[in-house]
Amino acid sequence: xxxxxxxxxxxxxxxxxxxxxxxxxxxxxxxxxxxxxxxxxxxxxxxxxxxxxxxxxxxxxxxxxxxxxxxxxxxxxxxxxxxxxxxxxxxxxxxxxxxxxxxxxxxxxxxxxxxxxxxxxxxxxxxxxxxxxxxxxxxxxxxxxxxxxxxxxxxxxxxxxxxxxxxxxxxxxxxxxxxxxxxxxxxxxxxxxxxxxxxxxxxxxxxxxxxxxxxxxxxxxxxxxxxxxxxxxxxxxxxxxxxxxxxxxxxxxxxxxxxxxxxxxxxxxxxxxxxxxxxxxxxxxxxxxxxxxxxxxxxxxxxxxxxxxxxxxxxxxxxxxxxxxxxxxxxxxxxxxxxxxxxxxxxxxxxxx
Amino acid sequence: xxxxxxxxxxxxxxxxxxxxxxxxxxxxxxxxxxxxxxxxxxxxxxxxxxxxxxxxxxxxxxxxxxxxxxxxxxxxxxxxxxxxxxxxxxxxxxxxxxxxxxxxxxxxxxxxxxxxxxxxxxxxxxxxxxxxxxxxxxxxxxxxxxxxxxxxxxxxxxxxxxxxxxxxxxxxxxxxxxxxxxxxxxxxxxxxxxxxxxxxxxxxxxxxxxxxxxxxxxxxxxxxxxxxxxxxxxxxxxxxxxxxxxxxxxxxxxxxxxxxxxxxxxxxxxxxxxxxxxxxxxxxxxxxxxxxxxxxxxxxxxxxxxxxxxxxxxxxxxxxxxxxxxxxxxxxxxxxxxxxxxxxxxxxxxxxx
Numbered sequence: 001x002x003x004x005x006x007x008x009x010x011x012x013x014x015x016x017x018x019x020x021x022x023x024x025x026x027x028x029x030x031x032x033x034x035x036x037x038x039x040x041x042x043x044x045x046x047x048x049x050x051x052x053x054x055x056x057x058x059x060x061x062x063x064x065x066x067x068x069x070x071x072x073x074x075x076x077x078x079x080x081x082x083x084x085x086x087x088x089x090x091x092x093x094x095x096x097x098x099x100x101x102x103x104x105x106x107x108x109x110x111x112x113x114x115x116x117x118x119x120x121x122x123x124x125x126x127x128x129x130x131x132x133x134x135x136x137x138x139x140x141x142x143x144x145x146x147x148x149x150x151x152x153x154x155x156x157x158x159x160x161x162x163x164x165x166x167x168x169x170x171x172x173x174x175x176x177x178x179x180x181x182x183x184x185x186x187x188x189x190x191x192x193x194x195x196x197x198x199x200x201x202x203x204x205x206x207x208x209x210x211x212x213x214x215x216x217x218x219x220x221x222x223x224x225x226x227x228x229x230x231x232x233x234x235x236x237x238x239x240x241x242x243x244x245x246x247x248x249x250x251x252x253x254x255x256x257x258x259x260x261x262x263x264x265x266x267x268x269x270x271x272x273x274x275x276x277x278x279x280x281x282x283x284x285x286x287x288x289x290x291x292x293x294x295x296x297x298x299x300x301x302x303x304x305x306x307x308x309x310x311x312x313x314x315x316x317x318x319x320x321x322x323x324x325x326x327x328x329x330x331x332x333x334x335x336x337x338x339x340x341x342x343x344x345x346x347x348x349x350x351x352x353x
Numbered sequence: 354x355x356x357x358x359x360x361x362x363x364x365x366x367x368x369x370x371x372x373x374x375x376x377x378x379x380x381x382x383x384x385x386x387x388x389x390x391x392x393x394x395x396x397x398x399x400x401x402x403x404x405x406x407x408x409x410x411x412x413x414x415x416x417x418x419x420x421x422x423x424x425x426x427x428x429x430x431x432x433x434x435x436x437x438x439x440x441x442x443x444x445x446x447x448x449x450x451x452x453x454x455x456x457x458x459x460x461x462x463x464x465x466x467x468x469x470x471x472x473x474x475x476x477x478x479x480x481x482x483x484x485x486x487x488x489x490x491x492x493x494x495x496x497x498x499x500x501x502x503x504x505x506x507x508x509x510x511x512x513x514x515x516x517x518x519x520x521x522x523x524x525x526x527x528x529x530x531x532x533x534x535x536x537x538x539x540x541x542x543x544x545x546x547x548x549x550x551x552x553x554x555x556x557x558x559x560x561x562x563x564x565x566x567x568x569x570x571x572x573x574x575x576x577x578x579x580x581x582x583x584x585x586x587x588x589x590x591x592x593x594x595x596x597x598x599x600x601x602x603x604x605x606x607x608x609x610x611x612x613x614x615x616x617x618x619x620x621x622x623x624x625x626x627x628x629x630x631x632x633x634x635x636x637x638x639x640x641x642x643x644x645x646x647x648x649x650x651x652x653x654x655x656x657x658x659x660x661x662x663x664x665x666x667x668x669x670x671x672x673x674x675x676x677x678x679x680x681x682x683x684x685x686x687x688x689x690x691x692x693x694x695x696x697x698x699x700x701x702x703x704x705x706x
Contacts, residue, residue, distance in 0.1 A: 006588065014398075023399055030397050038391040044383050045367075046376055046565045075428055075591040082590040086467060111589040114439060116469060212399045213596035235359065236464040237435040238428040242595045243566035 004305060007106055010315050019342040021330035022315035024151060024292065026210040028263065031255045034211070034248040041247070047240035050231050051218065055250045062253075063193070063201075063220055070220055072230045073241045073249075077181045077204035077217035078107065079234075084177055084200050084219055085115035087229035088143055098177075099137055099144040101129050102323035103295060105151045105179070109323070117142075121323065127155030127286050127295075131164050138168060143175035146194060149182040152295050152322040152329040154271075154288025159192045170196055175226075177202065181217070184208040184260050186290040187268045197222045207291075208260060209252040214245040267292055267332075270339060274332045277343040281350055295319060295327045304328055307353060312345040357658055360459055363668050372695040374683035375668035377504060377645065379563040381616065384608045387562070387601040394600070400593035403584050404571065408603045415606075416546070416554075416573055423573055425583045426594045426602075430534045430557035430570035431460065432587075437530055437553050437572055438468035440582035441496055451530075452490055452497040454482050455676035456648060458504045458532070462676070470495075474676065480508030480639050480648075484517050491521060496528035499547060502535040505648050505675040505682040507624075507641025512545045523549055528579075530555065534570070537561040537613050539643035540621045550575045560644075561613060562605040567598035620645055620685075623692060627685045630696040634703055648672060648680045657681055660706060665698040 003009060010022040050056065051073025060066045074080040089096070097120045098112050104121075112119045120141055122133045127150060138144050146165060148157040157165075169176045176194055181204040183191040193201065204217035221227055271288050278285055278296050285296035298304050301319055305328055308314040319327030332339055356362060363375040403409065404426025413419045427433040442449065450473045451465050457474075465472045473494055475486045480503060491497050499518060501510040510518075522529050529547055534557040536544040546554065557570035574580055624641050631638055631649050638649035651657050654672055658681055661667040672680030685692055 006585070025398050029395070035395060038394060041391060042382070042388060044563055044566050045378050075595075078589065079591045090467065107589040110585075114443065114586055114589065210397055213397050213593065215592065215595050232359070232463075233467055236431065236460040236467065238432045238591070239568065240566065242428075242568050242598055244597065245595055 004302060004318055007317050007321055010317070018313045018315060019338055019345065020315040020334065021332065021342055022317055024207070024331050024333060025212050026207065026292075026333045027335060028210055028266065030210045031252060031259055033255060034209070034251045037247055037251060041244055043243055045243075047243040047246065049235050049240055051241060052243065052246040052250065055246050055253075058250055058253045059218060059220070066220065066222070069224070070222060070227060072219050072227060072234065073246055074217045074219060074234070075238060075241055076206060076215040077179065077202050079238065080202045080204075080217045080219040081107070081177070081179065082111060082115065083230040083233055084202065084226070085112060085117055086233050087226050088175060089116050090233075091225060091229060093142065095140070095142040097141040099134070099141040101134075101146070103127070103150070103152050103319070103327075104323050105147060106317075106321040108145060124153075124155075127153035129157055129161050129165070131161055134165065135168050138174055139172060141174060143177055144169060145177045145179065147179040149186055149290025151182065151291055152293045152317075152319070152324065153286060154291045154293045154295070155286060156186055156188065156289040159189075162192050162194055166194060166196055169198060174198065175200065181207050182291040185264060185267055185292065187264065187271065188289045200226055205249045205252055208263075209249075209255070211245070211249065211252065214242070214248060216241060216245050216249040270332045270336055273336050273339050274330065274343070277339070278346075281343065281347050292331055292333050294330050294332065295322070295324055296330070297326055298328050301326060301328050303353070304349070308346065308349055312349050314342055314345050314349075357655060357671055360670050360674055363670070371666045371668060372691055372698065373668040373687065374685065374695055375670055377560070377684050377686060378565050379560065379645075379686045380688060381563055381619065383563040384605060384612055386608060387564070387604045390600055390604060394597055396596055398596075400596040400599065402588050402593055404594060405596065405599040405603065408599050408606075411603055411606045412571060412573070419573065419575070422577070423575060423580060425572050425580060425587065426599055427570045427572060427587070428591060428594055429559060429568040430532065430555050432591065433555045433557075433570045433572040434460070434530070434532065435464060435468065436583040436586055437555065437579070438465060438470055439586050440579050441528060442469050443586075444578060444582060446495065448493070448495040450494040452487070452494040454487075454499070456480070456503070456505050456672070456680075457676050458500060459670075459674040461498060477506075477508075480506035482510055482514050482518070484514055487518065488521055491527055492525060494527060496530055497522060498530045498532065500532040502539055502643025504535065504644055505646045505670075505672075505677065506639060507644045507646045507648070508639060509539055509541060509642040512542075515545050515547055519547060519549055522551060527551065528553065534560050535644040538617060538620055538645065540617065540624065541642045553579055558602045558605055561616075562602075562608070564598070564602065564605065567595070567601060569594060569598050569602040623685045623689055626689050626692050627683065627696070630692070631699075634696065634700050645684055645686050647683050647685065648675070648677055649683070650679055651681050654679060654681050656706070657702065661699065661702055665702050667695050667698045667702075
């Protein structure tokens, strides 16, 4: 149980008979069209640090009023976040505090610290941002990090709240970092893009198009200072993002909207299966409105995660890693049959322990 | 000319009629076998953060006494360096100084600074490390960064010097970061791998196998503290390196040694063309013993780089970016015909300016 220190011990772990509610890895394959370009591909030279031009141009069509200069293509959303934090840290202006709403994606806190910034937490109510607490705390911060839909809660912030956040941060001259990697996976409404000249949007091809292993994400901002600083750092820290996976991402953007709608329908069915199933097992949890995670309460979570893995071959993540003690996180990025089998094993664990 | 602030303005710039002595991008394509796996490839899931197991196992065969746990596969040597610096910075132990021999690869200084460390310079004599100055200065440093063969000098450190560096750093308990990305491109002798438990070796598939755009590199160390810290940071900052390019790298490692020997023969011929050519134009320069760069002296280098680019369509890099004022760097990673044409234009520039 001492080994339960971070999710990295489970990442990429797959094996016979293991049901993994662990990583946020969609089981559904990417659109077949992204593989169509592979057979004839022979490019091998360095690409532009900022990202392939065709991909950035295609992205700019998705964001009103933007052009290709507003984007930096990165090694997944992870590098987009890392570059954003490093850019913010190195640019002038006092303060090192970054406001984060808890529960939060597990990478945020260590990444902010590795980037010589300081996380400050604002607690949420059933996963929803408490705007009064946000307003109070953001005053001492350089930036606020928003993640809606949220990993690990699956909760989506109300549009009213998002507009209040825009106004507060604009008035106080605070940067908003908006991690919207689950923007296409909302069950209740369309995504509301946080916008403004002080906003840096983080996104990825991993969740919408199942391209996790290919590591393509991006940051988008109207703030050229941030964009240029991110490019500068990337020039030294990793250079261009893989040229081939950028072409695959470009192909993914051509896929019709109906592809995404079909995915959302599948996710919603699974959401219902796991939400109902865990409730039936007597666990208390919030209803996910987006993304593909649930965060139920459970007794002795450390023992639960360890025993579920070792004895029942079920991978779950410790809520503690996400700032949610007393809970465990389950990703439902697996087919309904496996979700059912996993729920059965969890039921068995609850009965036997 | 004010725009000449860093090489990033030239990276990925290609155009009709431009002769680029700029980036260290081999023009020779990768071995065809790395493309053979593309047509049938359909994997898409997250890989292990540390790197694909087959690739790390294959790498361990190249380093005596190592196993797969000693490696972290990265987004090129750039990320390997970044992770190494960040790991060193975050691990206990006083001091933030990193000893760097000048002239140096342009990324080193800003990367060290972005990683909250401080570069300390030791000057070289005709590109060769002055071991007395090294010995004096390394005492105030946490680590020494060695790059042999060197970008931008093309010089290879003598084996005697490398052994002295090993002994000094072992005795003083200093970390050695050995950037050996040009290890396979030495014209005079075999590579001498710097070794010891305090050594972190940085390498890449970009130069030996022309895979620049695919961004596959790695760090290798017997120091598990460093390896584990690098994995931890990578978990948050970029996750796995592209799964497909790792498979391509794995294929590259199967290529027979004769492939590399053939490449070296071509590089050596080009080295002779450019070295003789620049001498004939009256420029003073050191003879490259490895890698594919020359660093001649030139009058008013800033004007030279700018005018060569704008008027003669020849890309060269400013020596200043590499800690070599009064010089310019030329990469000879292009075919002998283009080298000849580029030399002609440089001759024209020298005559007309």
